[in-house]
Amino acid sequence: xxxxxxxxxxxxxxxxxxxxxxxxxxxxxxxxxxxxxxxxxxxxxxxxxxxxxxxxxxxxxxxxxxxxxxxxxxxxxxxxxxxxxxxxxxxxxxxxxxxxxxxxxxxxxxxxxxxxxxxxxxxxxxxxxxxxxxxxxxxxxxxxxxxxxxxxxxxxxxxxxxxxxxxxxxxxxxxxxxxxxxxxxxxxxxxxxxxxxxxxxxxxxxxxxxxxxxxxxxxxxxxxxxxxxxxxxxxxxxxxxxxxxxxxxxxxxxxxxxxxxxxxxxxxxxxxxxxxxxxxxxxxxxxxxxxxxxxxxxxxxxxxxxxxxxxxxxxxxxxxxxxxxxx
Numbered sequence: 001x002x003x004x005x006x007x008x009x010x011x012x013x014x015x016x017x018x019x020x021x022x023x024x025x026x027x028x029x030x031x032x033x034x035x036x037x038x039x040x041x042x043x044x045x046x047x048x049x050x051x052x053x054x055x056x057x058x059x060x061x062x063x064x065x066x067x068x069x070x071x072x073x074x075x076x077x078x079x080x081x082x083x084x085x086x087x088x089x090x091x092x093x094x095x096x097x098x099x100x101x102x103x104x105x106x107x108x109x110x111x112x113x114x115x116x117x118x119x120x121x122x123x124x125x126x127x128x129x130x131x132x133x134x135x136x137x138x139x140x141x142x143x144x145x146x147x148x149x150x151x152x153x154x155x156x157x158x159x160x161x162x163x164x165x166x167x168x169x170x171x172x173x174x175x176x177x178x179x180x181x182x183x184x185x186x187x188x189x190x191x192x193x194x195x196x197x198x199x200x201x202x203x204x205x206x207x208x209x210x211x212x213x214x215x216x217x218x219x220x221x222x223x224x225x226x227x228x229x230x231x232x233x234x235x236x237x238x239x240x241x242x243x244x245x246x247x248x249x250x251x252x253x254x255x256x257x258x259x260x261x262x263x264x265x266x267x268x269x270x271x272x273x274x275x276x277x278x279x280x281x282x283x284x285x286x287x288x289x290x291x292x293x294x295x296x297x298x299x300x301x302x303x304x305x306x307x308x309x310x311x312x313x314x315x316x317x318x319x320x321x322x323x324x325x326x327x
Contacts, residue, residue, distance in 0.1 A: 005051070005173040006321060007166065008239065009195040013211055015182040018201040018244035020060045021283060023179040026317065027052045027123050028112070028292035029310045030175070041318040047122045048174035051107070053085060054128035055191055056181040062127035065112040067290035074108075075129055084108075084127035089135050092161050093142055107169070115295040124173075132187070139186040156229040162190035184218060192219060193226055197239040197321065202264075204243055204257035209264055212241060216268070239320050241268060242313060243276040275312035282306040 008026075010019045027050045035045035042048050054061040062084070063071050075083065088106045112123040139158050166176060178191045192198060200215055202208050216238060223235040241264065247254045253261055253276070265272045282303030283293045293310065296303035 005170050005176045006197065007170070007176040007178065007195045008317075009178045009180050009188075009191040009198040009236070010201060011180045011188060011192070011198050011215065012200055012202065013182055013184060013215060014202075014208055017203050017208060018242075018277065019182070020056070020064060020179050021244070021277070021287075022199065022201050022242060022313075023052060023061055023177050024064045025283070025292055025310045026314055027175075027177055028114070028120060028294060029307075029314045031114075031120055031122060032294050032307070033311060033314065037315060037318070041322060042174055049172065050123045051126065051169070051173045051176045052112070052123065053126045053176065053178045053191075055085060055132070055178055055187050056128055057130055057133040058181070059128040059130060061179040062125065064287055064290055065123075065125050066108075066127070067113060070111075071127065074127060084125075084129055086129035086132045086135055088126065088165050089132075089139070089161060092165060093138060113290050115291055116289070136185045136187055139190075156226070158186060159189050159193045159226065160230075162187075163194035166194050189222060192222060192236050193233070195236045196234070197237050197324070199239050199317070200241045201244050202241060203245045204253060204260040204264075206260060209260055212264065213267060237324055238271060239317060239324070240271050240273050242273045245279045246276045247279050273313060273316050275309065275316045277309050277313065278305060280306050 010023045012019055030050055031047040033047070038047065039045050052061065052065065059071065062074075066074070084106055091106075106126055108125045108127060110119050110121055110124070112120045112125055114120050139161070142158065170176070178195065180188045180191050198219065200212060202212060219236060219238065223233075226233045227235060243253075243257075243261065243264075246257060249255070252258065261272070280302035282296060282300050283306055285300070286293045286296050286303065289295070293303050293306050297307040298304070
């Protein structure tokens with residue numbers, strides 16, 4: 001990989017499919033990979049530098065990373081700076097966007113919890129805020145007539161905001177992961193515009209699988225629209241579909257889940273991950289403490305199993321990115 005961070009959005013219009021779980025655990029799991037895997041994909045044997053961005057006003061990723069009390073303290077503080085993605089958008093909307101944004105004012109460094117005593121030194125967080133739900137309306141109402149002349153009469157700048165924000169610190173990281181809200185409003189479209197790839201988590205029930213083709217088709221449509229307005233735009237690639245909450249029977253999904261999986265594989269050839277995340281209480285118990293599941297993998301059988309599945313998902317993600325880059 002180059003020094004310029006690859007950006008991945010984790011999206012699904014449906015809630016409860018694992019967007020936050022995968023964002024949190026891909027970021028933290030990268031810190032638990034074998035040195036040989038890291039060297040293959042990052043040209044170094046030390047853990048990569050990762051930034052996670054919580055774009056969901058529900059703030060679940062922020063709470064999972066920081067712990068509820070610390071996050072509530074964070075959003076109660078009186079200062080307008082140090083309030084994450086909400087204020088980053090506000091800075092961009094109401095100040096001169098040509099001015100360099102100072103990431104230190106918005107990024108929480110070295111605060112993502114590893115366990116009760118430690119934090120991850122190589123993971124930073126741009127937290128969300130409950131008021132982020134209003135940011136979408138502000139973007140919708142926002143008009144800037146003095147934007148680049150070739151875009152006058154177009155709303156394309158409303159989708160470029162996050163990309164311009166990220167460009168201020170994109171070279172500081174190896175990977176940037178964006179946890180998107182369960183909708184296709186301006187914030188999600190900003191995330192897609194800024195991303196090199198997107199991942200779709202899903203659970204294997206019939207209702208959850210219905211919307212997958214709609215997501216892929218809509219992102220394709222957005223890619224074409226963005227490119228038609230800006231020829232420098234690089235289309236966001238679907239890295240794959242990751243299945244969650246698998247109940248295994250003899251080392252594979254149970255029969256009812258396998259039926260749904262087979263349908264998805266037929267509809268999306270080569271896009272469904274071979275790796276998946278099993279159902280279990282390891283992640284839920286760890287999340288109650290605002291830790292990733294790796295904190296309990298030595299003391300819990302379920303945590304150990306889910307930790308190993310997360311590592312396989314991350315390795316497959318890195319392999320898919322490497323293949324997508326033609327290397």
